[in-house]
Amino acid sequence: MNDAIIYLKRTFVLALKENIAYPSSFWMVVVTIPLYAVVQIVFLETIYGQTSNFAGYTKYQAYMLFGTFMMVQAIAHILFHGRLIMLKELIRGDGQESFDLALTKPIDAQVFATLGRFSFGSIVPFFVTVFIVVYGMAHQSQVLNLLNLAAYVFVVLFGVLISYLVLLFFSTLLFWFPELQMADALWGHTVEFGQYPSRLYRGIGGVLLNVAIPVTLMASIPVEFLLGRIAFPMLMIYAAITTILFLLTRLFWQVAIKKYSGAGS
């Protein structure tokens, strides 16, 4: 555990130095991600130009929804996305390091292979998303309740974990299909389901996206907590679902690494 913390600390410092030495990637993220937010805002304006209520959300509530979704994505990019997408190179051994290294390091292979590359460029988009959420909230008639806000923060963190688990799941498939190119893109498109209201998904789709793989934890559920639409005991249920998914993904990872036969062999 201590080794893992030391590893994360060192990689954090390394990423900081890298950003200072090569600032272009940082600035590119700073510029392009907020531009994407502009496109989505035009999309929201187009939707609400046609209707005043979309799946139970008014326009400004939809701003909160979109802001929260982008916030989860920004945190995902800051914390783990950059490292997890390198897993394919680790497994194929066509990068600077191979997965052999992960197995021989004195820290958990999952920590080494999936964490430790921080993208500071996403910090600015993170603050943009916070602004969008606050802007949406400012247009609500209800007063902000601190308990609701605390629940919102917790569920956002669950959402980040779900985002990590989904990307980990797709990336873990690389142990069976090393030629798989689009684990990252599949993650990107799967989490897209999370940016819309949970009520949009009904029937089997609803069970799948709200309970089994609750991608709606990335936006819809936290916003519903913030708006006081969901009772607090539900927080325990979402925590339980997230924990179960974490354990299942961990198990999947452990089975998968047994498939690894060595990049150099």
Added chain:
Amino acid sequence: MKYLRTFLLALQVEFSSRINIFGWFLCSLIPSLLLILVWFAILGERESISGFTKGDFAVYYLFITMGWYIVGGTFGISTGRKIKNGMINTTLLKPYNVVLGQCLEEQAWKAISFFLALPIMVFIVFLLRDNISIHLSFGHILLLIVSLILGGINFALIQGLVGISAFWITEVWPVDHLRVILLSLFGGLLVPLALMPSAVRALSDFLPFKYMFYVPVSILLSKNSNPYLDAGIQLLYIGILFGIYTLVWSRGIKKYEAIGI
């Protein structure tokens, strides 16, 4: 002949990794299905929104999914990577255009993906058959094919420009990301332009992005009041973009330091 060999070689490579073709198809289908779901929810009991019925929305987004295999692509990124890594060095001394080579190489996965995705798409259309109605004359079908080809050339020129931006910058993905943003907004990938705010619609008339996917799909849906004029503008943009591409390439190649030699 050399470009045909490039294409055939790429075809063999693509056949050896079929899981990618299926995966990429899923990647392109998810956003379209999601947007169809969103517009169906907004439509609710209503017959149409700005002339778009449920069937129109379904055809619009499904056509963009399939149209991607004809018009779309991502070879700008691979071209940029080749320039960045100095891998174009060997081709510079040969009568071989590396950007055109990358473009043709990409047609392999697009062709395979198109034919593999077709049955799934037909099945989806079959499920939505009660909502869909398309009436096209032979002339309109011909015009649609021409418009798709012209849209594809426009798109390829933009991709080429994204790729050769690597002569100046180390990472082309942000430029490509910008291309995605502009295409989503002004090209109608996210929302039919007819539904967009008037400012976006007005601006899109002066940019090439709507002439890639939106013009062909509007011909398919019989929502284009002047398809011949739009096809002419597509041709005009090909000329303009080709001029810009040639200029940028000649400037870039002078600046190129040929890393790796």
